Amino acid sequence: MFFGRLFESDLMPAGSPQIQLVVWVIAFLAAPSTLAPILLSKKYVWLVNDTQALHGSMEADRTMALMLSMIATGLITLVIWEGVFPDRRDGRILGVLPVRLRTFVIARLTALMALFALLVIAMTALSSVSFGLINVTFAGPGGFFSRTLSHFAAAAGLEASVFFGIIALQCALLNTVGAAVAQRLAVLLQVSMVVGVLQMPLLLPLLSTPQVPAWAPLIGLGMSVTALALYGASYRRMTRLALEGTGASTVRRPVLQRLVTLAASITAFSPPARGVCVFSLRTVVRSRRHRMILAGWVGLAFAIIAAAVMPLLVGARWNELQSPRPSLLAAPLVFIALTLAGMRMLFAIPSDIRANWTVKTQQPVPVRQALDGAAAALMACAIPSVLLAWGTATVLWGVRVGAIHAVFCACLGFLLAQVLAIGLDKVPFTCTYAPGKARFVKLWPVYLTAFSFYTYTMASLEAELLRRGGIYKALGVLIVLGAVAAYVRYRRAAEVPDLRFESEPLETLTVLTVHS
């Protein structure tokens, strides 16, 4: 039972049988690790005559495999976050049964270990054998077992470090700072972890050292023991906290409240629009599922920006920071593009879908006002990036360039928010979601081109215009484009007769919801 509970997460599709979810997860994780060596073998055929290049390439691929397995483990651990510790339901249902606490602790730890074993087998065992075989095939006879075991030990150790490290951190946090602070920190922690997991490519140099197979299992073992000991020791406390609730929620958060309200008052004008805008922002901030997905997009933005900025910082090339270069000017645009794209995607993912009767029975007249609120929420999400761009550019390049850069980013943010909101016919998070409607698989080249144009091409244009003059004309053009996009969005919204709450034809869904 506890094994299944690990997969009961906000981030997992609701309503699917647990075993189906487990099989799905295993297949998802096992496929790349199994296929990668087969695909890579084609490359090794070309390098077989150049021993040095072959070994270098094999080492690089092995390192990449280690890093990917760490990222996958990290993401899986974050997905099962909610199911790791006893919640109120466990406390209420299991607490009254005549079973010793020790039995529950052992059962939960067994479930955790079983999941970890499954992850290791799915992600590591097959790829280790594949790497061993590749080694025998291309790098000469012998060494199959040693190479296989070496890769397996390194990968399993690193996966254990990530898996149990996150659980240990969660335990330590809940036990040391108390429930109230832990709940408030959990938001920051979860988002930081997603961002951190996506920054793991920065560990590539460390992972490529030959000592990895030696120290990785030791760290993994140490982390496992620490996490399991902390877990066992704190189980009773966790159960009590779950049953008693936490005092955290009664704490007023005036700063966050004011920021959300301020953002809504800047971007939305009618009461319904402000209502939908604030509701959207609060949902993203407080719904764990939405927060985690958005953190993924923000993490991706961080990773892209880090790739451009880190070489400058690491190499202490400070002189390159003295002039507005495209790589630096593009940073806020990358944030805006990915945050807004993430938000727009999140709009389609419902939150507390059974509560959508609230909007169904209280649709504003005209409904366009609600759709204005959704667009306003997108615009509000661009504000932090614009402010960041303003501050950074002012510090680096002076007040004038700082102001121009902020206006440039604001115009592009406004334009993108309007474009993304064109055709929207629902209040965010209130419409049922039918998976498989995303067009990313077909349209990814278009999205990638648009992203590249929006960020790096526009940043290059800005840098060039700042250098040669003409930036004010460009700002004028952007303002006109934004106004046109806003007009198109407004007209489309005005044509929406009724808000949409079902992503499928009504009849197919209502059959399942008959009640009296």
Place this chain on the structure above:
Amino acid sequence: MLEARGLSKFYAGIPAVKDVNFRLERGGVLGLLGPNGSGKSTTVSMVTTLIEPTVGQVLLDGVSVSLDLLGYKTRIGYVPEEAHLYTYLTGPEYLEFVGQLRGLRQRVLNEKIASFMHIFNLEDDRYAPMSAYSKGMRQKILISAALLHDPEIIVLDEPGSGLDVTSSLVLRSLVQQLAAAGKMVIYSSHVLESVEKVATDVLILHDSQVVAHDSVFRLRELMALPSLEQVFKKVVLAADVDEVARDLVGVMKL
């Protein structure tokens, strides 16, 4: 006047409700009664336009509400049977969202929210998310949300669920005062005593059909029974309740 004409709802040919008719004048309270699965919530959902009737229509002042659904929705206040709420919002935040969707001005809205929170003794919980609220507290928020915009029609589906004794008595008095203020109230409940006290008319559903519809007084008089409970037992209950209870105890002791 609110009127239901031949309201029926079928799911894949299976009737959830068949041929419900009623008229509700301003200042009237219609009590909806019936056992689980009799079609009460389906009827309420059709009246609130949450679901579309397969056959029949709802009329307000003689005009079909389907002609101006959004306009009709602005005139309804609704407390659903199950308190599904955006539980990550606090009570005041939820009320603010509802009020803003209703287009209420912020100043008025703030004043109303503060008053509702005070009257319902929820002030201490104003910063807590509704996930931490008890069922009764959520019910108070739902009742506040339904009254926020001073609606003409108030649909209450099991509104007393989870409320403490004092709040239940307040609710009963509230329904009577709303009716006295000229509101049209639909009151669906399992609590026969409450319905008997507040309703001017009663509609009893059983097996998806209306089995009785009249004023409480006339129903008692017609069936020569002393209370609504006796009337309900006569028209709805097929089994002897004491016998069912005896069977349950028997199974427990197996």
